[in-house]
Amino acid sequence: MNRFIQLFFFSSIILSTTWAKETSKQPLQKANATSSSQSAVNKDTGKEQIGKVKATLYIGFNGDISKLGSKAKGLKPPKQSTIKLLQAVDKLRFEHYRNLGEDVQSVFRSYENWLSPLKPSEEILLSYDSQGRLDNGGLRLDLELWQHHHKVMKTNPVLLKNKPLFILGPKWRGGTLIIAVELLELTDKAPKAHS
């Protein structure tokens, strides 16, 4: 009797473990089969727009603006709110700021996109793709900075509205280039990020 009970216990352990493994695999297999079949029939949802981002190229400098060139006089300064954010960081604190260029592009569900704030120049480029939406309304990106067709940096920031990401870039004519990347909008269609 005792041996029978022991045998029953061991067999129940093995059966339950096997059953747990099988049941855990089935939903994932079904989901994959379903998603692959659906994508084959329907359009590519990866190109669906889930938000918009903006890249702005600023130059911060001290002293006279004339050293930036004659055309620099037509450059507009950034908004006061942006200046306030820049002044809050020691390395970004300058006497003057000017906007050299900006670019707004869509964020796709699963496709990469590019920002070129010095359009049509490709000296400064940013490539990005979405890594999902967070509960706090932020958007996680895989972001890459390209200078002169070379990748110089790769990061994974979380962008929030009205809270741009600043990148202190190279120097030019005594001033320092500052790249600001900010989230303009984020739709509910954005998939949720998994941590």
Place this chain on the structure above:
Amino acid sequence: MNQKPDNNTITRWIDGELQGEELTQVEKWVELHPELLEEREFAHTLSSMLKEEIPQSIDPPSPDFFTYRVMHQIETLEEESSQHSSRDAKQTKSQPSRFWQWILAPVSLAAMALCFYLGTLVDAPSQPQVASSTTSDKKQLLSPANTLPSVYTPDEVVSADIIRAPKTGTTVILLEGLADFPDNMEMVGAPIRDASKGMMIQSEKDTSDKKYTY
């Protein structure tokens, strides 16, 4: 009888145990020896005196029967004692086994249910990550929203530092070692681009149509 009878015969005559011819012969001898009569008379007187003083003893039962009864009693006692001990042993054995039999069934059921539950916890799969169709060199650098992002610089000359402004909460990436843009490069006013040769600029100081390529 002319010969003297032996002492045993005489003793038997004194005790009155002789009979028949043997008694006749002894009496003929005794007539010739009257001292024997006196001896017999003395023995009878002594015997009667002893009987008066000492009560008659009761003959014990047969020794064989006594031994048989004692042995039988011993055997009986031994059997009874062995029966008692075996009965006690049986009772002590049966009590715990009955108890465990009652307990075993519900314990078995509970243990089986526990084994099934533990089996469901084994090798629980991790949640699938969000799919991405981008290049293979990308990594899933998933960090919580409130922590600083990670930065990677392929060029060893370039270093990166990440800070967060305490007052505003903005994230700043400080890159050092980047190649500066040349001063004669014009960044203002939409510089002309040649896709085949990269970017072309016109220096404001140079009045000729000289073009620079990078």
